[in-house]
Structures are given as C-alpha cells and as structure tokens.
Amino acid sequence: MAVVDNGEVFGWGYNGNGQLGLGNNGNQLTPCQLIGLMGLCVQQIVCGYAHSLALTDEGFVYAWGANTYGQLGTGNKSNQLSPIEIMANKERSRIVEVAACHSTHTSAAKTQTGQVYMWGQCRGQSILVPHLTHFTCTDDVFACFATPSVMWRPLSMEYDDFLTVAQSLKKEFDNPETADLKFCVDGKYIYVHKAILKIRCEHFRSMFQSHWNEDAKEVIEVDQFSFPVYRSFLEFLYTDEVELPPEDAIGLLDLATSYCENRLKRLCQHVIKRGITVENAFTLLSAAVRYDAEDLEDFCFRFCVNHLTQVTQTASFWQIDGKLLKDFICRASRYGAFNN
Incomplete structure (x- = not known):
C-alpha cells in the first residue's frame, strides 16, 4: 500500500483476503487506486497480516481485508473487500494515529486526547469492536496483547544526550543566546543566525553582502508578511518542516513563491x-x-x-x-x- 501527497491510496500485490481494498480478492500486479477512498485525504496507512487500516485528515478510520479475529472492528468476523468506515470523531475525540503490524491480527488507534483503543486478536480472544484501554501509547497494545508480543513500528535507541546536526539546528532556532540577527515582524522578534540563512536560502545569500545595508543591521523589519508566516519560513530553514494551519499556509505559499x-x-x-x-x-x-x-x-x-x-x-x-x-x-x- 502507498499514500501519495494528495492523500490518494494505491495498492498492489497479493490480495487473497481483499487486503488491497480494491473490491475483489484478485492479485494486483501494478499499483491501482482504491476507489473506496476517492474524495478522502488519507494521512496514514498501516497493514496487518492480512488487513489494512486508513486514517483520514478529518480523523476517520477505514478498514478492509481479513477479519477472522475481528481485526477490522466492524462488530463481526466477515472479510471486507472494500474500505469501510469503523471509527469517526463524532462520539469521541479525533483519531490521530492507527496501528497494525504484519505479525499479528491486532489493531489499535489513539485519539487527540490520548485515549488508546484496540480490537482484533487479544491473547487468543477476539475483540470485534474498538475497546478503550488504560494505555496512553499504541505501542503498549502490541507489547501487552499481541501474540507474540511485538512493536508495530521501529523505535529509536539514541542516547538522550546525543543530538544530530539536524536536531542541534532545530534546537537553536529562535534562541536569543546564540543568535546574531533578529527579524521584527508585527512588533515581535525572531532570533536567527545569519550564516545558516545564507547557507539555506538564496534570498538571504544575496541580501547579506557587504555592499547591502541589511548586512550591517542587527534588526531587520519585515512588513510584507504576518508573524506566523515569516516565523514558519525561518523555522523551515532550520528544520526543513512546515507546521501551520492551511489558512496560514496560503500566506507561506505566497512567500515561497516570492522567494x-x-x-x-x-x-x-x-x-x-x-x-x-x-x-x-x-x-x-x-x-x-x-x-x-x-x-x-x-x-x-x-x-x-x-x-x-x-x-x-x-x-x-x-x-x-x-x-x-x-x-x-x-x-x-x-x-x-x-x-x-
């Protein structure tokens, strides 16, 4: 299974239990879009031994494939050849994560408020609908209830006192103790490092030249963009990531086009x-x-x-x-x- 940037889902390979969600149980030799998820923006796909789960951007969960142990959470043990909605954010808070792994027939989900649900195979028993657990992490579901006990995703084993280059740069963003330049946007300051901006952005590489006034300034005022937009842009230069609501991302798109x-x-x-x-x-x-x-x-x-x-x-x-x-x-x- 694969999710592309626009949220569309494609499946290919073995399909004996309908785990590709294509509406049939025939094998698929080339990637084929899941018609049952068209019009939805899928954020996450996870695959169990013979079933699949999808999480949409609105917090809805869809399931399809084998259901011998109730791993689809539909309330029965019937296989599903096409995606079917099993969890929504109507009765409980928004779903933000789903979990499954190849070695077990167990499924799990976590809500925005930290509640963790599980269903499917549970120590030899079948849980047919999502059941609220006392856990705060989906990893604990598979460590405690799955047979054998497993983790559904890789875990980092780095020492807490070790920072990679990328982590170090992220830590120093907007740090007044080490910064040598600050931007003033909407009356608020953003602390940055001139060298990093020059390395990461052609716009700043051109700006910070000896014959430009900006090169000698300690504070640069910006009035073309809002504070959240410009701060997110500078943070992107440190982290290569963007975390903004879509409405603010429009302003950042304007900035990205301009620069x-x-x-x-x-x-x-x-x-x-x-x-x-x-x-x-x-x-x-x-x-x-x-x-x-x-x-x-x-x-x-x-x-x-x-x-x-x-x-x-x-x-x-x-x-x-x-x-x-x-x-x-x-x-x-x-x-x-x-x-x-």
Whole structure:
C-alpha cells in the first residue's frame, strides 16, 4: 500500500483476503487506486497480516481485508473487500494515529486526547469492536496483547544526550543566546543566525553582502508578511518542516513563491491538501490559482466538485470574485458535475 501527497491510496500485490481494498480478492500486479477512498485525504496507512487500516485528515478510520479475529472492528468476523468506515470523531475525540503490524491480527488507534483503543486478536480472544484501554501509547497494545508480543513500528535507541546536526539546528532556532540577527515582524522578534540563512536560502545569500545595508543591521523589519508566516519560513530553514494551519499556509505559499523556494512551495501545498475542508475548499482553490500552483489547484477543484452541494452553501464560495466563480462553473460543467 502507498499514500501519495494528495492523500490518494494505491495498492498492489497479493490480495487473497481483499487486503488491497480494491473490491475483489484478485492479485494486483501494478499499483491501482482504491476507489473506496476517492474524495478522502488519507494521512496514514498501516497493514496487518492480512488487513489494512486508513486514517483520514478529518480523523476517520477505514478498514478492509481479513477479519477472522475481528481485526477490522466492524462488530463481526466477515472479510471486507472494500474500505469501510469503523471509527469517526463524532462520539469521541479525533483519531490521530492507527496501528497494525504484519505479525499479528491486532489493531489499535489513539485519539487527540490520548485515549488508546484496540480490537482484533487479544491473547487468543477476539475483540470485534474498538475497546478503550488504560494505555496512553499504541505501542503498549502490541507489547501487552499481541501474540507474540511485538512493536508495530521501529523505535529509536539514541542516547538522550546525543543530538544530530539536524536536531542541534532545530534546537537553536529562535534562541536569543546564540543568535546574531533578529527579524521584527508585527512588533515581535525572531532570533536567527545569519550564516545558516545564507547557507539555506538564496534570498538571504544575496541580501547579506557587504555592499547591502541589511548586512550591517542587527534588526531587520519585515512588513510584507504576518508573524506566523515569516516565523514558519525561518523555522523551515532550520528544520526543513512546515507546521501551520492551511489558512496560514496560503500566506507561506505566497512567500515561497516570492522567494523562489520551490521545496517550501511543495510543502505548503502538502499542508493545504491535508487541511482542506468543505468550509475552506474554495478559499484554498482561489489561493492555488493566485499562486500558479497547478497541482494544488487541480486537487482543490476535484475536492470542490466531489463535495459540490456542501461547498456551494459556504460563505467562502459566494465571497470569491466573479471571474473565478465563472471559470469554476464552466470547468465543473465539463467535468460532468451537473449531469444529474
């Protein structure tokens, strides 16, 4: 199984129990998209001995494949050839992690509030629906209940006092004790190291030259971007990661486009895809058009068409300028959205 950046899922290989989720139990020689998950943005896929679990960006869990021990959590022991929803965030808090491993028929999930559920094979017994445990970590489910006792993912054995180069850089970001430069954005300071910025970004490499005024400054004021956006950009130079809500990621996408940071631009698109909802879909589509992000634009467009009724009832849909709205309606018509 594989998940691509836009949340689509593909499966291939042995499929005797329907563990590929393709609607049949025939083997698949080449990657094939799971129709049962189309329109959803999947964040995580895990595979057991003969079953699979998927977690969407909205905290819903889907399962398919073998179910002899209740490892799908559907309340019965019938195999499922296509993905079926088993856990949602309606009755309990949002699901943030699912777990399974090849050596056992056990499944587990963790909620945003730290509750851990398990189902499937449990010391020779079958748990047919997700059962709340006293654990705070999904690893403990497999260590205590699985037969044999296993871990479902690799664990790091590094010493606590050892930091890699990447970890050291991350630790020093926004550290006033070691910084030699600070940016002032919206009246707040961000502490950085000039050498790191020059190494990581062509924009700063050009800025910090002896004949430029910025090279002699200890404080540089920024007024083109908001504080969360600019801080996230500088943090990206230290960590190569982006952690922002999709609405702020739009501003960061603007910055990445302005500074010609193509990798950052791709990461922003990834964040936006993961965070798309009915309420913000058209706003994100508008941003993708504005910043020439073709792949993101296509993703947002297909999301809007797949959720057309709900999207057209949101405030963001009716606040978009007339040209974009007209273009969307024409394109959606060619897509077949109004055939019914």
